[in-house]
Amino acid sequence: MRELNYKFTGYQNYDPVQEKLRSIFRKAFMARNAYFNIAVDEAVVNAARYAVKGLADAEIAVQVRLMENAIEVKVSSNTNPFNAKAYQMQLRELANDPKYTSMDWGDYTGTSTMSRGFWYMLQAVDYLTVAEDGSYVSLSAKIPFQEKRLDTSIGFLVPKFLVDSGGVIG
Numbered sequence: 001m002r003e004l005n006y007k008f009t010g011y012q013n014y015d016p017v018q019e020k021l022r023s024i025f026r027k028a029f030m031a032r033n034a035y036f037n038i039a040v041d042e043a044v045v046n047a048a049r050y051a052v053k054g055l056a057d058a059e060i061a062v063q064v065r066l067m068e069n070a071i072e073v074k075v076s077s078n079t080n081p082f083n084a085k086a087y088q089m090q091l092r093e094l095a096n097d098p099k100y101t102s103m104d105w106g107d108y109t110g111t112s113t114m115s116r117g118f119w120y121m122l123q124a125v126d127y128l129t130v131a132e133d134g135s136y137v138s139l140s141a142k143i144p145f146q147e148k149r150l151d152t153s154i155g156f157l158v159p160k161f162l163v164d165s166g167g168v169i170g
Contacts, residue, residue: 002066010056011048017062018044021073024064028071029145036141039124040073042117043137047077050134070126074138082134084163091158101155108154122157123150129162129169138164 004024006017021040026032044060051058063074094100100108105119121128121139129138151157162169 004064004066006062006064007060009059011045011058011060012056014044014048014060021062021064024066025071028066028143029141030143031145031147033124033141033145035120035124035150036071036139036145039121039139040075042120043073043075043139046117046137047075047079050079050082051077052080053078069142070140071143072138072140074136076131076136079134084130084132084134085165088130088161088163091154091161095155095158102153104152105154105157106152119152119157122160123152125160127160127162129164132163132165136164 006020008014008017018041022037025036025040029036040062044062047060048055048058051060053059058077060075060077063076065072065074094108105123109116109119121137125139125141127140129140130136
């Protein structure tokens with residue numbers, strides 16, 4: 001396993017790190033994986049947007065773990081509290097509702113931008129783990145990347161969302 005760590009302050013300083021990450025991802029996936037790139041970008045923008053210190057002063061850490069058959073990217077920041085467990089339960093109820101389970105998340109969210117980044121993350125990963133207080137998100141995907149038609153239905157995506165409750169993932 002190989003681990004790489006990046007730290008920067010303020011979303012405006014993400015560009016140099018983003019370039020390094022794109023290079024790492026391209027090598028790891030053995031292809032360009034635009035879905036994963038967008039997902040990581042969304043995680044970083046959320047870490048900055050919801051940071052206690054604000055967008056320009058957010059202290060953001062990005063940890064990349066490269067394994068033989070998978071990649072994991074953890075994005076963390078000191079954020080305003082977010083109840084990930086409650087959000088997970090809300091999405092599970094949605095996914096279990098016959099009216100919504102087969103619906104594409106884009107059709108569900110419509111023209112609203114609320115939570116779109118979260119859905120982008122879910123469609124790009126094998127699983128997404130969020131700290132119970134929202135202080136980090138961890139995006140995990142298999143490597144190498146194999147281009148395929150994405151299933152973007154709510155019933156398919158929601159089970160990929162896990163919450164870390166003090167070391168207990170569920």
